[in-house]
Amino acid sequence: xxxxxxxxxxxxxxxxxxxxxxxxxxxxxxxxxxxxxxxxxxxxxxxxxxxxxxxxxxxxxxxxxxxxxxxxxxxxxxxxxxxxxxxxxxxxxxxxxxxxxxxxxxxxxxxxxxxxxxx
Amino acid sequence: xxxxxxxxxxxxxxxxxxxxxxxxxxxxxxxxxxxxxxxxxxxxxxxxxxxxxxxxxxxxxxxxxxxxxxxxxxxxxxxxxxxxxxxxxxxxxxxxxxxxxxxxxxxxxxxxxxxxxxxxxxxxxxxxxxxxxxxxxxxxxxxxxxxxxxxxxxxxxxxxxxxxxxxxxxxxxxxxxxxxxxxxxxxxxxxxxxxxxxxxxxxxxxxxxxxxxxxxxxxxxxxxxxxxxxxxxxxxxxxxxxxxxxxxxxxxxxxxxxxxxxxxxxxxxxxxxxxxxxx
Numbered sequence: 388x389x390x391x392x393x394x395x396x397x398x399x400x401x402x403x404x405x406x407x408x409x410x411x412x413x414x415x416x417x418x419x420x421x422x423x424x425x426x427x428x429x430x431x432x433x434x435x436x437x438x439x440x441x442x443x444x445x446x447x448x449x450x451x452x453x454x455x456x457x458x459x460x461x462x463x464x465x466x467x468x469x470x471x472x473x474x475x476x477x478x479x480x481x482x483x484x485x486x487x488x489x490x491x492x493x494x495x496x497x498x499x500x501x502x503x504x505x506x
Numbered sequence: 507x508x509x510x511x512x513x514x515x516x517x518x519x520x521x522x523x524x525x526x527x528x529x530x531x532x533x534x535x536x537x538x539x540x541x542x543x544x545x546x547x548x549x550x551x552x553x554x555x556x557x558x559x560x561x562x563x564x565x566x567x568x569x570x571x572x573x574x575x576x577x578x579x580x581x582x583x584x585x586x587x588x589x590x591x592x593x594x595x596x597x598x599x600x601x602x603x604x605x606x607x608x609x610x611x612x613x614x615x616x617x618x619x620x621x622x623x624x625x626x627x628x629x630x631x632x633x634x635x636x637x638x639x640x641x642x643x644x645x646x647x648x649x650x651x652x653x654x655x656x657x658x659x660x661x662x663x664x665x666x667x668x669x670x671x672x673x674x675x676x677x678x679x680x681x682x683x684x685x686x687x688x689x690x691x692x693x694x695x696x697x698x699x700x701x702x703x704x705x706x707x708x709x710x711x712x713x714x715x716x717x718x719x720x721x722x723x724x725x726x727x728x729x730x731x732x733x734x735x736x737x738x739x740x741x742x743x744x745x746x747x748x749x750x751x752x753x754x755x756x757x758x759x760x761x762x763x764x765x766x767x768x769x770x771x772x773x774x775x776x777x778x779x780x781x782x783x784x785x
Contacts, residue, residue, distance in 0.1 A: 397757070400522055403522045405523070405529045408529075409759050410528070412669040412758070412759065414666050415666075416666075420659065424655065428655065431652070431779075434779075434780070438629070442564065443561055443564065448784075451780050451784045451785055452785075455779075455780040459776055459777070462658070462769055462772060466772075467769045473526040476526070479535075480535055483543075484542065490546060494550050495553075495554070498554040498555070498557035499557070502558045
């Protein structure tokens with residue numbers, strides 16, 4: 388721990404104090420952020436266009452969910468800067484989301500059963 | 507903890523951050539991961555209920571689309587017939603005719619397009635826009651999506667300004683983000699008011715299955731409360747920025763952390779939009 392009479396260098400990795408340590412911030416510019424904005428806008432417009440131009444079907448639903456996942460990936464990687472983070476953090480956040488795939492698989496089966504109960 | 511021989515320590519031996527982020531930011535990421543599971547459960551649960559019900563008859567829907575093009579005046583096309591007792595389906599439909607001066611919901615019920623055993627087409631449920639009574643399906647929710655995406659952009663611009671220690675720019679973009687948050691909340695309040703005014707409740711739904719209305723209020727309410735708390739946190743951080751708290755601290759990481767939360771709220775909306783308004 389740093390002594391109280393000397394100023395703490397909050398960026399010093401050799402003198403790590405978890406209560407204050409923070410890596411030195413540096414900007415990655417705004418160009419990529421605006422690009423992400425236009426991509427999100429275009430994908431949302433595509434959503435609405437597909438809604439009105441395609442007949443309702445399971446394939447259309449899968450398309451909507453796929454577009455949602457693409458939008459989410461852009462938000463997480465660009466807006467939330469995950470692409471600039473260390474690999475260990477990236478993996479800790481992205482890999483656990485695979486559990487959601489299990490949840491979807493189980494509940495689709497359950498919904499089919501519910502459907503059978505109702506009809 | 508010991509500081510000796512730091513440079514020879516391996517990644518996971520302590521004495522440094524294996525994730526190369528501050529403690530606070532790491533915990534914000536883990537909180538958001540857990541919150542992502544919460545919303546996944548809600549939305550996948552919604553998907554299961556949706557999948558358990560068949561959609562309304564597509565040939566009937568196609569006929570209706572011919573009869574009800576974009577921009578049709580609902581009040582003119584479906585005039586109220588309150589005195590005509592037999593046409594009203596339950597109290598909710600009557601209340602609708604009284605409150606809105608049209609018989610849109612009743613007519614859809616008669617056509618079998620709003621039926622408790624079939625999932626309604628979202629374009630017939632969410633077709634309102636403030637300022638007029640025209641049929642504008644999904645336009646209002648698209649506007650809400652645009653507002654939230656734009657407020658995400660201003661938030662990330664505030665984060666970027668903070669990385670350059672540009673206090674004035676952080677203030678400007680934080681205030682724009684807060685305004686965007688309030689605009690979104692206002693839109694949601696208007697939509698809820700409209701939906702409740704037409705008879706939708708946690709226990710009743712003139713548009714279709716009751717679970718549809720119940721889950722709509724539950725999930726958009728849960729998301730809306732996230733937006734509200736995000737706005738409150740943003741206001742607190744904004745006050746700290748103005749007071750120079752982060753200037754003195756030497757970094758604007760708190761703006762980055764609240765930014766992570768704000769972007770997560772936007773991310774959840776992407777899926778709320780997909781599941782409730784498209785599927």
